[in-house]
Amino acid sequence: MPYRVVEYDSDPTGMPGMEVLINEWAAKGYSFHQAVRESNRWVLFLSSNEFTSCS
Incomplete structure (x- = not known):
């Protein structure tokens, strides 16, 4: 399963952002x-x- 890692710097909106x-x-x-x-x-x-298949 492919994963993506994303950084989030808390902006003024905080958790709603x-x-x-x-x-x-x-x-x-x-x-x-x-x-x-x-x-x-x-x-x-x-x-x-x-989903990816392995052939």
Whole structure:
């Protein structure tokens, strides 16, 4: 399963801004998997909703 790692620097909107970012990636076919806080930023892990076959 392909993953995408996205950094999120807390802007003035805070958590609602993170939700908007997650929704934008969901529209691109990714599901939120995990968020990890590092100092003053977040690292979001998103997984692809697309299935790939191994031939």
